[in-house]
Amino acid sequence: MNSSESSLSRFDTDAFIKGLWRENPVFVQVLGMCPTLAVSNTARNALAMGLATTFVLIMSSTLVSIFRKFIPKQVRIASFILIIATFVTMVDYFIQTISLDLYRALGAFIALIVVNCIILGRAEAFASKNTIGTSFLDALGMGAGFTFALLCLGAVREIVGIGTVFGISLFGPHYEPWTVMILPGGGFFTLGAWLLFFNWLKEREKKRQAAVLQIEKEAIQ
Amino acid sequence: MNEFDLKKMVAQASSWEMIRALGGIGILCSLLIVFTFKVTLPIIEKNKAEYLEKSIFNVLPGATNKVTYKVTDNNDVERTDTNESGVRKVYAGYNDQSELVGIAVEASGQGFQDVIHLIYGYSPEKKAVIGFAVLESKETPGLGDKIQNDPAFLNNFEALDVALTDDASAPKNPIEMAKNGQKHHPWQIEAITGATISSRAVTKILKQSTEEFIPIIEKNLEKFKRNETS
Numbered sequence: 414m415n416s417s418e419s420s421l422s423r424f425d426t427d428a429f430i431k432g433l434w435r436e437n438p439v440f441v442q443v444l445g446m447c448p449t450l451a452v453s454n455t456a457r458n459a460l461a462m463g464l465a466t467t468f469v470l471i472m473s474s475t476l477v478s479i480f481r482k483f484i485p486k487q488v489r490i491a492s493f494i495l496i497i498a499t500f501v502t503m504v505d506y507f508i509q510t511i512s513l514d515l516y517r518a519l520g521a522f523i524a525l526i527v528v529n530c531i532i533l534g535r536a537e538a539f540a541s542k543n544t545i546g547t548s549f550l551d552a553l554g555m556g557a558g559f560t561f562a563l564l565c566l567g568a569v570r571e572i573v574g575i576g577t578v579f580g581i582s583l584f585g586p587h588y589e590p591w592t593v594m595i596l597p598g599g600g601f602f603t604l605g606a607w608l609l610f611f612n613w614l615k616e617r618e619k620k621r622q623a624a625v626l627q628i629e630k631e632a633i634q
Numbered sequence: 635m636n637e638f639d640l641k642k643m644v645a646q647a648s649s650w651e652m653i654r655a656l657g658g659i660g661i662l663c664s665l666l667i668v669f670t671f672k673v674t675l676p677i678i679e680k681n682k683a684e685y686l687e688k689s690i691f692n693v694l695p696g697a698t699n700k701v702t703y704k705v706t707d708n709n710d711v712e713r714t715d716t717n718e719s720g721v722r723k724v725y726a727g728y729n730d731q732s733e734l735v736g737i738a739v740e741a742s743g744q745g746f747q748d749v750i751h752l753i754y755g756y757s758p759e760k761k762a763v764i765g766f767a768v769l770e771s772k773e774t775p776g777l778g779d780k781i782q783n784d785p786a787f788l789n790n791f792e793a794l795d796v797a798l799t800d801d802a803s804a805p806k807n808p809i810e811m812a813k814n815g816q817k818h819h820p821w822q823i824e825a826i827t828g829a830t831i832s833s834r835a836v837t838k839i840l841k842q843s844t845e846e847f848i849p850i851i852e853k854n855l856e857k858f859k860r861n862e863t864s
Contacts, residue, residue: 484655492659499663506674513681517770592777 428547432554438531439562439604440611445531449563450600452522456579459567460560461515465508465523467556469500470532474540474552481541493536494527501526531559566603570594686753686769690725690738693755693765697727697735701861703854705847711854724847726858727755734859736764737851741843745835748772750781752839754791756848758855761798762820763840766791771832778832787826787833795820796844802852804845811837 438444445466452462473496477484484492505523508516516523526532535555540548568578574594576584593599690700703711705722714723725738736757742749750773755765768782781787796805807821811834817824823840825833851858 480655480659483658485651488652488656492655495656495659495663499666502667503670506670506678510674510677510681513685596774 426550428550429554429557432551432556432558433561434558436555437558437562437611438555439559440607442531443608444534445529445559446604447525448522448529449566450597450604452519453563453566453570453600453603454595455518455571455575456564456567457515458518459563461508462519462522463556463560463563465504465519466526466529466532466559467553468504469497469526469529470535470556470559471549471552472500473497473532474535474548475545477536477540478543478545478548484541489537489541490533493533493541497532497536498527531555562607565607566600569603569606570599574599689753689767689769690727690755692767693738693753694727694736694757695755695765696729698730699728699732700738701726701728703858705850709850709853711850711857724851726861728861732861734758734861737858738765739843739847739851740769741839743835743839743842745771746773746778746831750832750835750839752836754840754843756796756844756851758851758858760793761796763791763794763796763844766840773829773832778829780826780829781832781836784826784829787824790817790823793820794823794840796848798848798852802849805848809837809841809844 432438436442439446439449448462448466453459473493476496477493480492501524504526508519508523535552539551543551572578572583573591574596576582576588576590591599594603687700691697702714703724703726704714705711705724711724714721723740727735727738729735736755736759738753738755740751740753742751744750748771750768751770752766752768754763754767756762757764766788771779771782773779773781794809795807796809797807798804799806805821807819809821809823812818812822812824814825814827823833823837825837
Protein backbone atom coordinates (compact mmCIF):
# COMPACT_ATOMS: atom_id res chain seq x y z
CA MET A 414 0.00 0.00 0.00
CA ASN A 415 2.90 2.35 0.75
CA SER A 416 4.21 2.15 -2.78
CA SER A 417 0.78 3.07 -4.11
CA GLU A 418 0.88 6.37 -2.26
CA SER A 419 4.34 7.27 -3.47
CA SER A 420 3.68 6.57 -7.13
CA LEU A 421 -0.04 6.89 -7.56
CA SER A 422 -0.20 7.20 -11.34
CA ARG A 423 1.82 4.05 -12.01
CA PHE A 424 -0.26 2.09 -9.51
CA ASP A 425 -3.47 3.26 -11.14
CA THR A 426 -2.50 1.97 -14.58
CA ASP A 427 -1.52 -1.25 -12.93
CA ALA A 428 -4.93 -1.52 -11.24
CA PHE A 429 -6.49 -1.45 -14.69
CA ILE A 430 -4.02 -3.67 -16.54
CA LYS A 431 -3.88 -6.48 -13.98
CA GLY A 432 -7.58 -7.31 -14.38
CA LEU A 433 -7.31 -7.32 -18.13
CA TRP A 434 -4.37 -9.67 -18.34
CA ARG A 435 -2.23 -10.78 -15.40
CA GLU A 436 -5.14 -11.47 -13.04
CA ASN A 437 -7.80 -12.02 -15.69
CA PRO A 438 -10.94 -13.07 -13.76
CA VAL A 439 -11.77 -15.96 -16.09
CA PHE A 440 -8.47 -17.25 -17.46
CA VAL A 441 -6.32 -16.74 -14.36
CA GLN A 442 -8.60 -16.48 -11.33
CA VAL A 443 -11.18 -18.89 -12.87
CA LEU A 444 -14.07 -17.00 -11.26
CA GLY A 445 -17.59 -16.44 -12.51
CA MET A 446 -17.79 -19.73 -14.39
CA CYS A 447 -21.58 -19.87 -14.44
CA PRO A 448 -22.19 -16.93 -16.82
CA THR A 449 -18.92 -17.68 -18.62
CA LEU A 450 -20.08 -21.13 -19.67
CA ALA A 451 -23.76 -20.38 -20.09
CA VAL A 452 -23.93 -17.12 -22.01
CA SER A 453 -20.90 -17.45 -24.27
CA ASN A 454 -22.71 -19.40 -27.01
CA THR A 455 -22.57 -16.49 -29.46
CA ALA A 456 -20.30 -13.47 -29.71
CA ARG A 457 -23.24 -11.08 -29.35
CA ASN A 458 -24.51 -12.68 -26.13
CA ALA A 459 -20.97 -12.81 -24.75
CA LEU A 460 -20.39 -9.13 -25.46
CA ALA A 461 -23.73 -8.10 -23.92
CA MET A 462 -23.12 -10.21 -20.82
CA GLY A 463 -19.59 -8.86 -20.48
CA LEU A 464 -20.72 -5.25 -20.77
CA ALA A 465 -23.61 -5.76 -18.33
CA THR A 466 -21.26 -7.31 -15.79
CA THR A 467 -18.70 -4.53 -16.34
CA PHE A 468 -21.35 -1.89 -15.67
CA VAL A 469 -22.46 -3.58 -12.44
CA LEU A 470 -18.84 -4.10 -11.42
CA ILE A 471 -17.84 -0.47 -11.97
CA MET A 472 -20.91 1.05 -10.32
CA SER A 473 -20.90 -1.23 -7.29
CA SER A 474 -17.14 -0.97 -6.77
CA THR A 475 -17.32 2.81 -6.90
CA LEU A 476 -20.29 2.97 -4.52
CA VAL A 477 -18.74 0.48 -2.11
CA SER A 478 -15.55 2.54 -2.13
CA ILE A 479 -17.51 5.76 -1.43
CA PHE A 480 -19.28 4.17 1.54
CA ARG A 481 -16.34 2.09 2.77
CA LYS A 482 -15.91 4.11 5.98
CA PHE A 483 -19.65 4.27 6.57
CA ILE A 484 -20.30 0.50 6.43
CA PRO A 485 -19.54 -1.43 9.66
CA LYS A 486 -17.71 -4.74 9.20
CA GLN A 487 -20.62 -6.79 10.53
CA VAL A 488 -23.08 -5.76 7.83
CA ARG A 489 -20.66 -5.33 4.93
CA ILE A 490 -21.73 -8.38 2.91
CA ALA A 491 -25.41 -7.44 3.22
CA SER A 492 -24.61 -3.89 2.14
CA PHE A 493 -22.50 -5.02 -0.82
CA ILE A 494 -25.17 -7.43 -2.05
CA LEU A 495 -27.80 -4.70 -1.74
CA ILE A 496 -25.71 -2.34 -3.84
CA ILE A 497 -24.89 -5.03 -6.43
CA ALA A 498 -28.52 -6.17 -6.69
CA THR A 499 -29.63 -2.60 -7.32
CA PHE A 500 -27.35 -2.18 -10.30
CA VAL A 501 -28.27 -5.61 -11.65
CA THR A 502 -31.95 -4.62 -11.57
CA MET A 503 -31.07 -1.43 -13.42
CA VAL A 504 -29.14 -3.38 -16.06
CA ASP A 505 -32.13 -5.71 -16.41
CA TYR A 506 -34.35 -2.74 -17.32
CA PHE A 507 -31.71 -1.19 -19.59
CA ILE A 508 -31.34 -4.37 -21.63
CA GLN A 509 -35.10 -4.57 -22.09
CA THR A 510 -35.07 -1.06 -23.51
CA ILE A 511 -32.22 -1.89 -25.90
CA SER A 512 -33.53 -5.12 -27.40
CA LEU A 513 -36.11 -7.68 -26.34
CA ASP A 514 -34.37 -10.30 -28.50
CA LEU A 515 -31.17 -9.79 -26.55
CA TYR A 516 -33.09 -9.87 -23.28
CA ARG A 517 -34.61 -13.22 -24.26
CA ALA A 518 -31.22 -14.62 -25.29
CA LEU A 519 -29.58 -13.72 -21.98
CA GLY A 520 -32.55 -15.06 -20.04
CA ALA A 521 -32.10 -15.72 -16.35
CA PHE A 522 -28.41 -14.91 -16.45
CA ILE A 523 -28.93 -11.18 -16.11
CA ALA A 524 -30.53 -11.64 -12.69
CA LEU A 525 -27.75 -14.05 -11.79
CA ILE A 526 -25.09 -11.34 -12.17
CA VAL A 527 -25.94 -10.64 -8.50
CA VAL A 528 -24.22 -13.84 -7.44
CA ASN A 529 -21.29 -13.50 -9.82
CA CYS A 530 -18.38 -13.91 -7.42
CA ILE A 531 -16.15 -11.55 -9.40
CA ILE A 532 -18.29 -8.58 -8.34
CA LEU A 533 -18.64 -9.44 -4.67
CA GLY A 534 -14.98 -10.49 -4.68
CA ARG A 535 -13.78 -7.13 -5.98
CA ALA A 536 -16.06 -5.25 -3.58
CA GLU A 537 -14.80 -7.23 -0.60
CA ALA A 538 -11.15 -7.62 -1.52
CA PHE A 539 -10.46 -4.33 -3.23
CA ALA A 540 -13.08 -1.58 -3.24
CA SER A 541 -13.73 -1.73 0.52
CA LYS A 542 -10.04 -0.98 1.17
CA ASN A 543 -9.06 1.41 -1.61
CA THR A 544 -9.80 4.93 -2.80
CA ILE A 545 -12.61 5.69 -5.23
CA GLY A 546 -10.33 6.29 -8.22
CA THR A 547 -8.32 3.11 -7.77
CA SER A 548 -11.46 1.04 -7.15
CA PHE A 549 -13.01 2.42 -10.31
CA LEU A 550 -9.94 1.51 -12.37
CA ASP A 551 -9.73 -1.91 -10.79
CA ALA A 552 -13.39 -2.58 -11.63
CA LEU A 553 -12.91 -1.28 -15.15
CA GLY A 554 -9.92 -3.57 -15.64
CA MET A 555 -11.67 -6.62 -14.21
CA GLY A 556 -14.79 -5.88 -16.28
CA ALA A 557 -12.73 -5.47 -19.44
CA GLY A 558 -10.91 -8.72 -18.65
CA PHE A 559 -14.18 -10.55 -18.13
CA THR A 560 -15.65 -9.15 -21.35
CA PHE A 561 -12.48 -10.07 -23.24
CA ALA A 562 -12.59 -13.62 -21.91
CA LEU A 563 -16.28 -14.02 -22.73
CA LEU A 564 -15.67 -12.71 -26.23
CA CYS A 565 -12.83 -15.22 -26.71
CA LEU A 566 -15.21 -18.02 -25.79
CA GLY A 567 -18.25 -16.63 -27.60
CA ALA A 568 -16.44 -15.98 -30.87
CA VAL A 569 -14.91 -19.47 -31.02
CA ARG A 570 -18.19 -21.18 -30.11
CA GLU A 571 -20.21 -19.18 -32.61
CA ILE A 572 -17.72 -19.63 -35.45
CA VAL A 573 -17.49 -23.40 -34.99
CA GLY A 574 -21.03 -24.05 -33.75
CA ILE A 575 -23.06 -21.91 -36.16
CA GLY A 576 -20.51 -20.81 -38.75
CA THR A 577 -21.09 -17.10 -38.14
CA VAL A 578 -19.56 -14.35 -36.05
CA PHE A 579 -21.82 -11.56 -34.75
CA GLY A 580 -24.43 -13.07 -37.07
CA ILE A 581 -22.28 -12.66 -40.21
CA SER A 582 -21.90 -15.89 -42.13
CA LEU A 583 -18.29 -16.98 -42.58
CA PHE A 584 -18.35 -20.26 -44.46
CA GLY A 585 -21.42 -20.00 -46.71
CA PRO A 586 -24.56 -22.16 -46.60
CA HIS A 587 -22.79 -25.50 -47.10
CA TYR A 588 -20.98 -25.42 -43.76
CA GLU A 589 -22.24 -28.16 -41.46
CA PRO A 590 -22.10 -26.59 -37.97
CA TRP A 591 -20.83 -28.47 -34.93
CA THR A 592 -24.00 -27.89 -32.96
CA VAL A 593 -22.41 -29.28 -29.80
CA MET A 594 -20.23 -26.17 -29.54
CA ILE A 595 -23.19 -23.88 -28.80
CA LEU A 596 -24.68 -26.42 -26.38
CA PRO A 597 -23.44 -26.51 -22.75
CA GLY A 598 -20.80 -29.15 -23.53
CA GLY A 599 -19.13 -26.87 -26.06
CA GLY A 600 -18.67 -24.27 -23.34
CA PHE A 601 -16.51 -26.67 -21.35
CA PHE A 602 -14.49 -27.72 -24.41
CA THR A 603 -13.79 -24.12 -25.41
CA LEU A 604 -13.00 -22.95 -21.88
CA GLY A 605 -10.64 -25.91 -21.44
CA ALA A 606 -8.85 -25.08 -24.67
CA TRP A 607 -8.43 -21.41 -23.73
CA LEU A 608 -7.18 -22.27 -20.22
CA LEU A 609 -4.67 -24.63 -21.77
CA PHE A 610 -3.49 -21.89 -24.10
CA PHE A 611 -3.14 -19.29 -21.32
CA ASN A 612 -1.33 -21.71 -19.03
CA TRP A 613 1.03 -22.57 -21.85
CA LEU A 614 1.73 -18.84 -22.31
CA LYS A 615 2.36 -18.48 -18.58
CA GLU A 616 4.72 -21.46 -18.50
CA ARG A 617 6.66 -20.16 -21.48
CA GLU A 618 6.99 -16.75 -19.82
CA LYS A 619 8.19 -18.37 -16.60
CA LYS A 620 10.81 -20.42 -18.46
CA ARG A 621 12.03 -17.35 -20.31
CA GLN A 622 12.40 -15.41 -17.07
CA ALA A 623 14.25 -18.30 -15.49
CA ALA A 624 16.58 -18.40 -18.49
CA VAL A 625 17.21 -14.65 -18.26
CA LEU A 626 18.03 -14.99 -14.54
CA GLN A 627 20.39 -17.85 -15.30
CA ILE A 628 22.23 -15.82 -17.91
CA GLU A 629 22.52 -12.85 -15.53
CA LYS A 630 23.85 -15.09 -12.79
CA GLU A 631 26.44 -16.55 -15.11
CA ALA A 632 27.45 -13.08 -16.28
CA ILE A 633 28.01 -11.96 -12.68
CA GLN A 634 30.13 -15.01 -11.93
CA MET B 635 -6.19 -11.24 15.42
CA ASN B 636 -6.36 -11.94 19.16
CA GLU B 637 -9.42 -11.87 21.37
CA PHE B 638 -8.83 -8.31 22.45
CA ASP B 639 -8.77 -7.03 18.88
CA LEU B 640 -11.89 -8.98 18.07
CA LYS B 641 -13.76 -7.49 21.02
CA LYS B 642 -12.63 -4.03 20.06
CA MET B 643 -13.82 -4.51 16.50
CA VAL B 644 -17.21 -5.84 17.55
CA ALA B 645 -17.58 -3.04 20.05
CA GLN B 646 -16.72 -0.41 17.45
CA ALA B 647 -19.91 -0.76 15.46
CA SER B 648 -22.99 0.07 17.46
CA SER B 649 -26.46 -1.05 16.41
CA TRP B 650 -27.20 2.49 15.36
CA GLU B 651 -24.26 2.47 12.95
CA MET B 652 -25.41 -0.78 11.38
CA ILE B 653 -28.99 0.42 11.05
CA ARG B 654 -27.77 3.68 9.61
CA ALA B 655 -25.57 1.93 7.03
CA LEU B 656 -28.14 -0.64 5.91
CA GLY B 657 -31.05 1.81 6.05
CA GLY B 658 -29.14 4.50 4.20
CA ILE B 659 -27.97 2.15 1.46
CA GLY B 660 -31.45 0.62 1.27
CA ILE B 661 -33.09 4.00 0.71
CA LEU B 662 -30.50 5.04 -1.85
CA CYS B 663 -30.86 1.75 -3.73
CA SER B 664 -34.66 1.85 -3.77
CA LEU B 665 -34.57 5.39 -5.11
CA LEU B 666 -32.20 4.29 -7.88
CA ILE B 667 -34.40 1.34 -8.82
CA VAL B 668 -37.63 3.32 -8.81
CA PHE B 669 -36.01 6.03 -10.91
CA THR B 670 -34.70 3.53 -13.48
CA PHE B 671 -38.03 1.70 -13.57
CA LYS B 672 -39.96 4.92 -14.20
CA VAL B 673 -37.58 6.03 -16.92
CA THR B 674 -37.39 2.72 -18.77
CA LEU B 675 -41.00 1.49 -18.41
CA PRO B 676 -42.50 3.45 -21.34
CA ILE B 677 -39.64 2.35 -23.62
CA ILE B 678 -39.97 -1.29 -22.57
CA GLU B 679 -43.75 -1.26 -23.13
CA LYS B 680 -43.25 0.35 -26.51
CA ASN B 681 -40.68 -2.34 -27.39
CA LYS B 682 -43.07 -5.11 -26.36
CA ALA B 683 -45.98 -3.61 -28.30
CA GLU B 684 -43.77 -3.15 -31.36
CA TYR B 685 -42.55 -6.73 -31.13
CA LEU B 686 -46.14 -8.00 -30.93
CA GLU B 687 -47.25 -5.77 -33.79
CA LYS B 688 -44.34 -6.90 -35.93
CA SER B 689 -45.27 -10.52 -35.20
CA ILE B 690 -48.95 -9.88 -36.03
CA PHE B 691 -48.09 -8.40 -39.43
CA ASN B 692 -45.64 -11.24 -39.89
CA VAL B 693 -48.31 -13.93 -39.48
CA LEU B 694 -50.90 -12.00 -41.50
CA PRO B 695 -49.06 -11.23 -44.76
CA GLY B 696 -50.48 -8.12 -46.41
CA ALA B 697 -51.93 -6.60 -43.25
CA THR B 698 -50.92 -3.02 -42.52
CA ASN B 699 -53.27 -2.13 -39.70
CA LYS B 700 -54.44 -4.02 -36.65
CA VAL B 701 -57.39 -3.78 -34.29
CA THR B 702 -57.50 -5.55 -30.95
CA TYR B 703 -60.66 -7.41 -29.99
CA LYS B 704 -61.35 -9.01 -26.66
CA VAL B 705 -63.32 -12.21 -26.41
CA THR B 706 -66.10 -12.08 -23.82
CA ASP B 707 -67.23 -15.00 -21.69
CA ASN B 708 -70.11 -15.92 -24.01
CA ASN B 709 -67.69 -16.02 -26.98
CA ASP B 710 -68.61 -12.68 -28.47
CA VAL B 711 -65.95 -10.19 -29.48
CA GLU B 712 -65.65 -6.55 -28.57
CA ARG B 713 -63.30 -3.95 -29.89
CA THR B 714 -60.92 -2.77 -27.23
CA ASP B 715 -58.24 -0.12 -27.10
CA THR B 716 -57.16 -0.51 -23.53
CA ASN B 717 -54.22 -2.69 -22.71
CA GLU B 718 -55.91 -4.81 -20.07
CA SER B 719 -54.42 -8.15 -19.22
CA GLY B 720 -56.14 -11.36 -18.16
CA VAL B 721 -58.66 -11.36 -21.00
CA ARG B 722 -58.63 -13.43 -24.16
CA LYS B 723 -57.60 -11.25 -27.06
CA VAL B 724 -57.41 -11.63 -30.83
CA TYR B 725 -55.96 -9.19 -33.33
CA ALA B 726 -57.70 -8.48 -36.61
CA GLY B 727 -55.40 -7.38 -39.43
CA TYR B 728 -56.59 -5.17 -42.29
CA ASN B 729 -54.86 -4.28 -45.54
CA ASP B 730 -54.54 -0.86 -47.20
CA GLN B 731 -58.10 -1.08 -48.57
CA SER B 732 -59.39 -1.74 -45.01
CA GLU B 733 -60.33 -5.29 -45.95
CA LEU B 734 -59.94 -8.05 -43.41
CA VAL B 735 -56.79 -10.09 -44.09
CA GLY B 736 -57.12 -12.38 -41.14
CA ILE B 737 -57.07 -12.74 -37.41
CA ALA B 738 -53.97 -13.29 -35.31
CA VAL B 739 -54.25 -15.34 -32.13
CA GLU B 740 -51.69 -15.75 -29.37
CA ALA B 741 -51.29 -19.20 -27.85
CA SER B 742 -48.95 -20.88 -25.42
CA GLY B 743 -48.23 -24.29 -23.98
CA GLN B 744 -45.53 -26.51 -22.54
CA GLY B 745 -42.54 -27.15 -24.78
CA PHE B 746 -39.45 -29.27 -24.19
CA GLN B 747 -37.76 -26.87 -21.74
CA ASP B 748 -40.28 -24.22 -20.85
CA VAL B 749 -43.50 -22.65 -22.04
CA ILE B 750 -43.58 -21.89 -25.77
CA HIS B 751 -45.41 -18.68 -26.54
CA LEU B 752 -46.48 -18.33 -30.15
CA ILE B 753 -48.77 -16.43 -32.46
CA TYR B 754 -50.56 -17.58 -35.62
CA GLY B 755 -52.67 -15.93 -38.28
CA TYR B 756 -55.99 -17.34 -39.52
CA SER B 757 -57.46 -16.43 -42.87
CA PRO B 758 -61.29 -16.73 -42.93
CA GLU B 759 -61.15 -16.67 -46.72
CA LYS B 760 -58.83 -19.66 -46.99
CA LYS B 761 -60.15 -21.33 -43.83
CA ALA B 762 -56.56 -21.97 -42.95
CA VAL B 763 -53.68 -20.87 -40.76
CA ILE B 764 -51.53 -18.66 -42.99
CA GLY B 765 -48.70 -17.61 -40.71
CA PHE B 766 -46.88 -18.65 -37.59
CA ALA B 767 -44.21 -17.13 -35.36
CA VAL B 768 -42.66 -18.00 -32.03
CA LEU B 769 -42.85 -15.11 -29.58
CA GLU B 770 -40.95 -16.72 -26.74
CA SER B 771 -39.31 -20.09 -26.25
CA LYS B 772 -36.39 -21.63 -24.44
CA GLU B 773 -36.06 -24.72 -26.64
CA THR B 774 -32.64 -26.35 -27.06
CA PRO B 775 -30.40 -24.12 -29.18
CA GLY B 776 -29.63 -25.76 -32.51
CA LEU B 777 -32.33 -28.44 -32.16
CA GLY B 778 -35.68 -27.42 -30.68
CA ASP B 779 -35.24 -23.77 -31.50
CA LYS B 780 -35.52 -24.69 -35.19
CA ILE B 781 -39.29 -24.25 -34.70
CA GLN B 782 -38.53 -20.52 -34.92
CA ASN B 783 -36.68 -20.41 -38.20
CA ASP B 784 -36.48 -23.77 -40.00
CA PRO B 785 -37.82 -22.90 -43.49
CA ALA B 786 -39.26 -26.37 -44.14
CA PHE B 787 -41.09 -26.35 -40.81
CA LEU B 788 -42.46 -22.84 -41.32
CA ASN B 789 -43.76 -23.95 -44.74
CA ASN B 790 -46.31 -26.02 -42.82
CA PHE B 791 -48.07 -22.85 -41.80
CA GLU B 792 -48.52 -21.25 -45.19
CA ALA B 793 -51.85 -23.01 -45.61
CA LEU B 794 -52.68 -25.26 -42.69
CA ASP B 795 -56.27 -26.43 -43.11
CA VAL B 796 -58.54 -25.75 -40.14
CA ALA B 797 -61.93 -25.62 -41.90
CA LEU B 798 -64.80 -26.15 -39.46
CA THR B 799 -67.40 -28.89 -39.36
CA ASP B 800 -70.89 -28.12 -40.66
CA ASP B 801 -72.19 -27.03 -37.26
CA ALA B 802 -69.12 -24.75 -36.86
CA SER B 803 -68.21 -26.12 -33.46
CA ALA B 804 -64.69 -27.42 -34.14
CA PRO B 805 -62.23 -27.94 -37.00
CA LYS B 806 -63.26 -30.83 -39.24
CA ASN B 807 -59.77 -32.29 -39.14
CA PRO B 808 -57.89 -31.60 -35.93
CA ILE B 809 -54.31 -30.50 -36.59
CA GLU B 810 -51.94 -33.44 -36.27
CA MET B 811 -48.26 -34.10 -36.56
CA ALA B 812 -46.72 -36.14 -39.35
CA LYS B 813 -43.20 -37.55 -39.42
CA ASN B 814 -40.71 -35.89 -41.69
CA GLY B 815 -41.58 -36.68 -45.31
CA GLN B 816 -44.98 -38.20 -44.49
CA LYS B 817 -47.23 -35.18 -44.74
CA HIS B 818 -50.22 -36.17 -46.90
CA HIS B 819 -53.00 -33.83 -45.77
CA PRO B 820 -53.21 -30.04 -45.50
CA TRP B 821 -54.05 -30.24 -41.78
CA GLN B 822 -50.84 -32.07 -40.91
CA ILE B 823 -47.67 -30.49 -39.55
CA GLU B 824 -44.45 -32.08 -40.73
CA ALA B 825 -42.09 -32.48 -37.77
CA ILE B 826 -38.46 -31.41 -37.73
CA THR B 827 -36.00 -34.29 -37.55
CA GLY B 828 -34.20 -34.04 -34.22
CA ALA B 829 -36.81 -31.74 -32.71
CA THR B 830 -39.77 -34.09 -32.41
CA ILE B 831 -40.77 -32.97 -28.93
CA SER B 832 -40.75 -29.29 -29.83
CA SER B 833 -42.66 -30.01 -33.05
CA ARG B 834 -45.22 -32.04 -31.12
CA ALA B 835 -45.56 -29.23 -28.58
CA VAL B 836 -46.25 -26.70 -31.33
CA THR B 837 -48.81 -29.06 -32.87
CA LYS B 838 -50.57 -29.51 -29.54
CA ILE B 839 -50.65 -25.80 -28.77
CA LEU B 840 -52.06 -25.03 -32.23
CA LYS B 841 -54.61 -27.84 -32.05
CA GLN B 842 -55.98 -26.66 -28.71
CA SER B 843 -55.95 -23.01 -29.64
CA THR B 844 -57.63 -23.49 -33.02
CA GLU B 845 -60.32 -25.69 -31.46
CA GLU B 846 -61.07 -22.86 -29.05
CA PHE B 847 -60.70 -19.78 -31.23
CA ILE B 848 -61.61 -20.69 -34.83
CA PRO B 849 -65.32 -21.26 -33.93
CA ILE B 850 -65.35 -17.92 -32.10
CA ILE B 851 -63.75 -16.14 -35.03
CA GLU B 852 -66.15 -17.70 -37.53
CA LYS B 853 -69.12 -16.81 -35.34
CA ASN B 854 -68.08 -13.17 -35.18
CA LEU B 855 -66.71 -12.92 -38.69
CA GLU B 856 -69.15 -10.22 -39.81
CA LYS B 857 -68.14 -8.04 -36.90
CA PHE B 858 -64.48 -8.37 -37.82
CA LYS B 859 -65.24 -7.58 -41.45
CA ARG B 860 -67.28 -4.48 -40.60
CA ASN B 861 -64.59 -3.39 -38.15
CA GLU B 862 -66.92 -1.31 -36.03
CA THR B 863 -67.37 -0.68 -32.37
CA SER B 864 -70.26 -2.63 -30.97
